[in-house]
Amino acid sequence: xxxxxxxxxxxxxxxxxxxxxxxxxxxxxxxxxxxxxxxxxxxxxxxxxxxxxxxxxxxxxxxxxxxxxxxxxxxxxxxxxxxxxxxxxxxxxxxxxxxxxxxxxxxxxxxxxxxxxxxxxxxxxxxxxxxxxxxxxxxxxxxxxxxxxxxxxxxxxxxxxxxxxxxxxxxxxxxxxxxxxxxxxxxxxxxxxxxxxxxxxxxxxxxxxxxxxxxxxxxxxxxxxxxxxxxxxxxxxxxxxxxxxxxxxxxxxxxxxxxxxxxxxxxxxxxxxxxxxxxxxxxxxxxxxxxxxxxxxxxxxxxxxxxxxxxxxxxxxxxxxxxxxxxxxxxxxxxxxxxxxxxxxxxxx
Amino acid sequence: xxxxxxxxxxxxxxxxxxxxxxxxxxxxxxxxxxxxxxxxxxxxxxxxxxxxxxxxxxxxxxxxxxxxxxxxxxxxxxxxxxxxxxxxxxxxxxxxxxxxxxxxxxxxxxxxxxxxxxxxxxxxxxxxxxxxxxxxxxxxxxxxxxxxxxxxxxxxxxxxxxxxxxxxxxxxxxxxxxxxxxxxxxxxxxxxxxxxxxxxxxxxxxxxxxxxxxxxxxxxxxxxxxxxxxxxxxxxxxxxxxxxxxxxxxxxxxxxxxxxxxxxxxxxxxxxxxxxxxxxxxxxxxxxxxxxxxxxxxxxxxxxxxxxxxxxxxxxxxxxxxxxxxxxxxxxxxxxxxxxxxxxxxxxx
Numbered sequence: 001x002x003x004x005x006x007x008x009x010x011x012x013x014x015x016x017x018x019x020x021x022x023x024x025x026x027x028x029x030x031x032x033x034x035x036x037x038x039x040x041x042x043x044x045x046x047x048x049x050x051x052x053x054x055x056x057x058x059x060x061x062x063x064x065x066x067x068x069x070x071x072x073x074x075x076x077x078x079x080x081x082x083x084x085x086x087x088x089x090x091x092x093x094x095x096x097x098x099x100x101x102x103x104x105x106x107x108x109x110x111x112x113x114x115x116x117x118x119x120x121x122x123x124x125x126x127x128x129x130x131x132x133x134x135x136x137x138x139x140x141x142x143x144x145x146x147x148x149x150x151x152x153x154x155x156x157x158x159x160x161x162x163x164x165x166x167x168x169x170x171x172x173x174x175x176x177x178x179x180x181x182x183x184x185x186x187x188x189x190x191x192x193x194x195x196x197x198x199x200x201x202x203x204x205x206x207x208x209x210x211x212x213x214x215x216x217x218x219x220x221x222x223x224x225x226x227x228x229x230x231x232x233x234x235x236x237x238x239x240x241x242x243x244x245x246x247x248x249x250x251x252x253x254x255x256x257x258x259x260x261x262x263x264x265x266x267x268x269x270x271x272x273x274x275x276x277x278x279x280x281x282x283x284x285x286x287x288x289x290x291x292x293x294x295x296x297x298x299x300x301x302x303x304x305x306x307x308x309x310x311x312x313x314x315x316x317x318x319x320x321x322x323x324x325x326x327x328x329x330x331x332x333x334x335x336x337x338x339x340x341x342x343x344x345x346x347x348x349x
Numbered sequence: 350x351x352x353x354x355x356x357x358x359x360x361x362x363x364x365x366x367x368x369x370x371x372x373x374x375x376x377x378x379x380x381x382x383x384x385x386x387x388x389x390x391x392x393x394x395x396x397x398x399x400x401x402x403x404x405x406x407x408x409x410x411x412x413x414x415x416x417x418x419x420x421x422x423x424x425x426x427x428x429x430x431x432x433x434x435x436x437x438x439x440x441x442x443x444x445x446x447x448x449x450x451x452x453x454x455x456x457x458x459x460x461x462x463x464x465x466x467x468x469x470x471x472x473x474x475x476x477x478x479x480x481x482x483x484x485x486x487x488x489x490x491x492x493x494x495x496x497x498x499x500x501x502x503x504x505x506x507x508x509x510x511x512x513x514x515x516x517x518x519x520x521x522x523x524x525x526x527x528x529x530x531x532x533x534x535x536x537x538x539x540x541x542x543x544x545x546x547x548x549x550x551x552x553x554x555x556x557x558x559x560x561x562x563x564x565x566x567x568x569x570x571x572x573x574x575x576x577x578x579x580x581x582x583x584x585x586x587x588x589x590x591x592x593x594x595x596x597x598x599x600x601x602x603x604x605x606x607x608x609x610x611x612x613x614x615x616x617x618x619x620x621x622x623x624x625x626x627x628x629x630x631x632x633x634x635x636x637x638x639x640x641x642x643x644x645x646x647x648x649x650x651x652x653x654x655x656x657x658x659x660x661x662x663x664x665x666x667x668x669x670x671x672x673x674x675x676x677x678x679x680x681x682x683x684x685x686x687x688x689x690x691x692x693x694x695x696x697x698x
Contacts (some may be wrong), residue, residue, distance in 0.1 A: 074538075129382035137597060147533050150541050152660035184496050184585040189423075192499050192582060197563055217589025221597040233541060234583050236533040240566025241587040242594040248486060248570040249598045266619025268613035280601055 008099035011041030013106025014066035024310025075113035103299035136223030147236035156198025177226035180215035206339035288313035355446035360390030362455025373659025424462035450646035455633025485572030529564035529574035555688035637662035654666035
C-alpha cells in the first residue's frame with residue numbers, strides 16, 4: 001500500500017495559470033494516483049475549471065485567496081505585502097505540515113524569498129540553491145546553482161555538491177553520482193578562489209562523494225559528470241546560453257526543412273526519428289527546478305510551461321517526498337560537519 | 350593599389366601544426382593576395398612542406414627556431430624559458446614592427462602571457478580581453494571576455510564594451526553595434542557589483558555607445574545585441590556550454606538520420622538544406638579569437654582547427670590591420686577618459 005501524499009499548488013502562478021495548473025494535475029493524477037492536492041487561488045476561477053475536470057475533483061481541495069504574486073513583483077515587496085497570496089499560502093501549507101511539498105510556476109525570486117522566509121534553511125546550510133536537469137550524451141545530469149546566489153564562496157559550493165549529489169541519487173536514480181565543479185579549465189590552478197577552495201575541500205576525500213574535479217562548459221552536455229556545481233551567476237548564464245543555442249538550432253532546422261519541396265519530403269520521411277530528437281531535448285522534460293537547502297520541499301516550474309511540464313514538476317516534488325530527500329540531505333550534512341571537525345582536530349595535533 | 354601587409358605565424362602552434370598552418374596559408378593566399386607571411390618554426394619541417402606548396406613560396410619567409418610551446422606548458426614557464434620559442438618570436442615580430450599582426454593556434458594561456466609581456470597594453474587599458482564570434486538568429490555577434498580575466502570589476506567591463514564595440518564595427522561591419530552586459534536578469538537590481546556598476550557607467554550616455562542594458566544567456570544566440578560583454582569566467586563557460594549543446598544536438602541528429610532506411614532517405618532528400626545549417630553553425634567560421642587591448646594585433650586560432658579555420662583566423666588578423674583597429678580603439682579610449690574627466694568635473698562643481 002502506498003502512503004498518500006499531499007502537494008500544495010500555487011494555482012495562480014505562471015503565465016497560463018490557473019488553466020495549466022489544473023491540466024497539469026490531470027496528467028499528474030494518472031501517474032501519481034496517491035497524491036492529493038491543495039489548490040491555493042481564486043475559487044471563482046478554480047471552481048469552474050474543476051467542474052470540467054471530474055477526474056481530479058476527489059483529490060483536489062480549493063483553498064481560496066484573492067491575492068496572487070505577479071511576474072513583476074519584487075521579492076521584498078512580496079515579503080512585506082504578500083502574506084495572503086496564493087504563493088505564500090501554498091508554501092506555508094508545507095511549513096504547517098498540511099502539505100508534503102509545494103509546486104509553483106510563479107515569479108522565481110519571490111518564490112525563493114518566500115520559501116526561505118517561511119520554510120527556513122536546513123540546519124548547517126548557509127544558502128539555498130536552485131537545481132535543475134540538463135540533457136546529455138549519456139542521459140541527464142543535475143546542475144546547481146541556477147540562480148539563487150549571485151556570489152558564492154568555497155563553503156557554499158561544497159554544500160551545493162553535497163545537496164546535488166543526494167538529489168541526483170534520488171531523482172536520477174544514480175547509485176554513486178560523480179560531481180564536478182564548473183571552471184574555465186580542468187587544471188588545478190585555474191579559476192577563482194571559490195572554485196579552487198571547494199575543489200581542495202572535496203579532494204580531501206573526507207566526504208563520501210565521487211569527486212571528478214573541475215569540468216568546463218562543454219562537459220555539461222557531454223555528461224562528463226552527473227552533478228555540475230557552480231555559483232548561481234555562472235550556472236544561470238551557462239544554462240540559458242545552452243537553451244538559446246538549442247532554440248537557434250531548432251529554428252535553423254525548421255528553416256532548412258521548409259526551404260524546398262525536396263527537403264519537406266525529406267522531413268516527412270525522417271519525421272519519426274526527428275520527433276525522438278525533439279523529445280530528447282524537450283524543455284518540458286527538464287522542467288521542475290528544485291530549491292535545495294530548505295526545511296521543506298519546494299519545486300519551481302518554468303513560468304511558461306504547459307500542462308505536461310507542470311505535471312513533470314509535480315512528479316519531481318512527489319519523488320523527493322517519497323524518497324525522504326531532506327532527511328538524506330541532513331544525514332549527509334552531519335557527515336560533512338564530522339569531516340570538518342575531524343580535519344580541524346587533525347590540524348590541531 | 351593595396352598596401353602589402355605582413356603577418357607573423359607561430360608555425361608550430363596547434364594540434365596539427367605545422368601542416369595545418371601551411372595549408373591555412375594556402376587558402377588565405379587566394380583571398381588575401383596582398384599578405385606576406387613570416388613563418389616561425391623548425392626549418393627542417395617547414396621547408397619540405399613549402400616545397401610542396403609552390404603557390405605560397407613567394408609570400409613566405411621561414412624564420413628558424415627549434416623551440417616551441419606545447420599545450421601543457423604553463424604561461425609562467427613560457428615567460429621564463431620560452432624566449433626562443435616559435436610563439437614568442439612570432440609575437441616579437443609585431444613588437445619590433447617586422448609584422449603587422451600575429452596568428453597562433455598554440456596554448457591560449459601562454460599566448461596571452463607572452464603577448465601581454467612583449468606587446469604591452471594599450472595606454473588606458475587595465476586588462477586585455479579575448480573576443481570571439483557567435484552565430485545568432487540575426488547573423489553573428491561578438492562576445493568578450495572569453496577567458497583572459499577570471500575576475501573583473503566595473504571599469505574592466507566598460508573597457509571591454511568600448512573595445513568590443515569597435516571590434517564589431519570593423520569585423521562585422523555594423524555601423525552602430527548595440528552592446529549588452531551579460532547578467533542573470535534584465536532588471537537593474539540584478540547581478541553583482543561589477544555588472545551593475547558597468548551598466549550604470551554605460552547608461553550615463555557619456556560614451557558614444559548604443560547601450561542596450563543587461564542581456565541573459567539566451568540572448569546571446571538570439572542576437573539581441575551585437576556585442577555581449579562579460580567577465581572571462583562567465584564568458585568562457587557560457588560559450589563552451591553552448592558549444593557543448595551544439596555538439597549534443599549534432600550527435601542526436603546524426604543518430605536520428607541513421608536510425609532507419611527511411612530516415613536515411615529523408616536525410617538524402619533534405620541534404621542540401623541541412624548542409625546549409627551545418628555551414629551556418631560551423632565552428633571554423635567562428636574561428637579566430639582576438640586579443641583586445643594590446644599594443645599590437647594578436648589573433649588566437651582554435652588549437653584543433655583545420656586549414657579553413659586557420660585561414661579564417663588569418664583573415665580576421667588582416668581585417669583588423671587594414672582597418673586600423675588599434676588606432677580606433679585608442680581614439681575611443683581617449684573619449685572614454687574625456688567623459689570620465691567631464692563627469693568628475695561636473696561632480697566637483
